[in-house]
Amino acid sequence: MYKKLFEKGKIGELELKNRIVMVALAVGAAKSDQTIGDDMMEYYLERARGGVGLIIAENTRVNDENGVAARRQVSVARDEHIAPLKKLVDALHSENTKFFVQLHHPGRETYSNLNGDKPVVAPSAIPCGVCKQETRALETSEVEGIIQDFINGAKRAKKAGVDGVELHAAHGYLISQFLSPYTNKRTDKYGGSFEKRFNFVKEVVLGIKNACGQDYPISVRLTVDELLNLNGVKQEYLDLNMGIKICRELEKIGVDVINVSNGIYETFNSLSEPMTYDQGCRTERIKAVKEAVEIPVIAVNMIKEPWFAEKMLEDKLVDFIGLGRALVADSDWPKKALEGRDEDINRCISCTFCFETLLDQVIPNVGPIKCAVNPRAAHEFKYKEFNKNGADKVVAVVGAGVAGLEAARVLKIRGFKPVVLEQSADVGGQINVADKPPRKEKIDWIVEYEKTQLNKMGVEIKLNTKVTLEYLKKMKPYAVFIATGSVPLVPKSIKGIDRENVYTIDDVLTGKVKIIDKKVALIGSGSSGLETAEFLCINKNDVSIIEMQDAIGKGVYVQHYLDAMDKLSKFKVNYMPSNKLLEVTNKGVKLENIVERRIVDYDTDYVVLSLGVKANNDLEALCKAEFENVRVIGDAAAVGRIESSVRSGFEAAFWL
Structure with a gap:
């Protein structure tokens, strides 16, 4: 079906079975000694079995003293890393998948507590604007030592049978820092001109070629x-x-191949694009590189679907397709594309949750990354075998949001007979609200995937069904899964909250009320509130965002915050932090300015509430009194996000 995608290709003298490359993405699944164990072995093997032509390992440490990006980061800094690496290489080769190690040093883009509580190192003493660590400039002799670290890392990789190496010269890490005049203010042989800034990577490349052989493939992942x-x-x-x-x-x-990227930590949304970015958003920069060199080009380009990957190859934009998050979401992406089963691909929705967990779990050594749509990602060994002992026992799944749908999917795999009961006219739950802000259509993909799988499996979904305890008792289920979701929080203690001009963001986004060319006070600046603000602005409303905390968007993950605020910057939004809603009046709202300790009357036509949601689990107590096996999942158990809903549905069904 996709002829170009499954053509053989060559990097130097190395032949790949197809044009699909799994690009490096840190997962934090290594053992505590930075070697590859069962968890990481299974993670990569599953992608190899899924049909990837080349896997590039996660950013791999070459220096243990000042080059640490995460505690459970794979390393080739010591000889004891060779044997476990060889075990992985042999396993991947048995699947006819080639394997590169990505050699990495973070430079200033890391944290002192990972590097012996000493200042982080860089070409010049310029701290990263995101990590904000005390930074010292490397001495010339230290630079030469790190160059040797890269060469030694490549030698260990080759000794383990690794097919080639990639130098991480992207995203503002050390090699990138040497190349950029923004971060390199040196006056020795490694700075002061383009040629001198280039010397660092030049000496690394020539050193590896000399040590490993001129035919040993070298890729460079480069921020262009x-x-x-x-x-x-x-x-x-x-x-x-x-x-x-x-x-x-x-x-x-x-160098044998260029792996094109862009951005540094300080422009993070350009290197890890959120949901509102389109497939192909990097095309202009990739095209410029492809036209400039004769060697092959690999590139990621927000690719989520095989048809788009094929088009990139047909257009001669790239020689190899780079997939990162797409393969985290679905390890069988290549296999399904080859078999023409596009509808079975669990597409990455670009929610950036994997990067969020990279920051709050991998770096502080809490655990591996998590994927919002694939609970098994980086946890494959833990969830390796599905116990198929369901014996066709009936399980009532009350609610067809993503938690209920995922639970039903896993229950069916395990041999149970799930029946999904939904009171509304469609599946999807809160996703049917979350997809309404501008450019949020990708969020529907998880519902489309679940719906397709359940239809193919023959799982019964009963819509427009009001579920009561008596209804469930008639089913005589082996287990009941309560996935009834959440409802908007509307504090009855606030005077005037029930006025006719007061609505929730759900009311606005679903079209229950159409507000156009009005003055609107939006109460609350969480992620959903900021997205709804843009929705209202597009409809020509004069929007004020009123927030009780001392800053707008406090607590919103930084990528979502930056993306939302960038979109809102195109409109004249009135931001009002440190203001508590006291009352809705006949003219607008009465606020308490917390900083100035004064009451403010603010005129507005409409009040839109974005104060969060609360669990909707009225059935829980009734069911637990009647049935032996009751599982409460998704928002009904604990209000969260897509990831927590999908994961709770998966785990409840997996362990039942």
């Missing part, structure tokens, strides 16, 4: 544009023109 103009940076930085020049120089010194 830091995109710092997006932040209003006026000083010189690594822009596309400079990025193209670097690509040409890399080709001259024997």
Whole structure:
């Protein structure tokens, strides 16, 4: 079906069975000694069985002293890492999948507590604007030592049978820091001009070729544009023109393939695009690189679907398709594409939850990353075998949101007979609200996937069904799963909250009320509130966001916050933090300014509440008194997000 995607391809003298490359993405599943154990072995093996042509391992440590990005980060800094790595290589080769190790040093983009509580190191003493750590400039001798670390890491990789290495010169890490005039202010042989800034990566490449052989493949993952103009940076930085020049120089010194990327931590949404970005959003920069070099080009491009990957190859935009999050979401993406089963692909919805867990779980050593739509991702060994002992026993699943749908899917795999009961006219639950803000359509993909799988499995879904205890008793179920979701929080203690001009964000987004060209007070600035604000602005409303906390969007994950605020910057939004809603009046709202300790009357036509949601679990007590096996999942158990809903449905069904 996808002829180009499944053609053989070559990187140097290395032949790949197809054009699909799993690009490096940190998962934090290594053992505590930074070696590859069962968890990481199963994670990569599952992608190999799924049909990937080349897997590039996660950012792999070459220096234990000042090059640590995470505690459970794979390493090739010591000889004891060779044997476990060889075991993985042999297993991947048995699946006809090639394997590269990505050699990495974070430079200034890491944290002191991971590096012996010492200042982080960089070409120059310029702290990262995100990590904000005390930073010291490397001495020339230290630079030379780290160059040797990269070379030694490549030698260990080759000794383990690894097919090639990739240098991580992207995203603002150490090699990228040396290449960029934004971060490199040195005056020795490693800074001061383009040629001198290039010396670091040049010496690494030539050193690896000398140590491992001229035919040993080297890829460079390169930020070809830091995109710092997006932040209003006026000083010189690594822009596309400079990025193209670097690509040409890399080709001259024997690099075998360029893996195109963009952005640094300070422009994070450009290197890990959130949901509102389209497939193909990097095309312009990739095209510029492809036209500048003769060696092969790999690139990620927010690719989620095989048809788009095929088009990139047909257009000669790339030689190899880079997939990251798409393969986290569905390890069988290539296999399903090859078999023409696109509808069975569990598409990544670009929610960036994996990156969120990278920050709050992997780096502080809490656990591996998590995927919102695939609970098994980076946990494959834990959930390796589905116990198929359901014996066709009936399980009533009350609610057809993503928690209920995922539970039904897993229950069916295990041999149970799930029956999904939904009081509304469609499946999806809160997703049918969450998909209404601008450019949020991808969020529907998880519902489409679940619905398709349940239909193919023959799972019964009863819509427009009001579930009562008596209804359930007639079913005589082996177990009851309560997945009744949540309802908007509307505090009755606030005077006037029941006025006719007061609505919830659900009312607005679902079209229950249409507000156009009015003055609107939106109460609450969580992620949903900010998205609804944009929705209201597009409908020509004058929007004020009123927030009790001392800042707008406090607690919203940084990528979502930056994306939302960037969208809202195109409108004249009135931000009112430190204001508590006291009352809805006949003219608007009465607020308490918490900082100034004064009462404010604010005129408005409509009041829209975004105060969160509360669990809707009225059936729980009744069911637990009647049935032996009752599981409460999703928002009905604990209000959360897509990931927690899908995961709770999966786990409840997996362990039943």
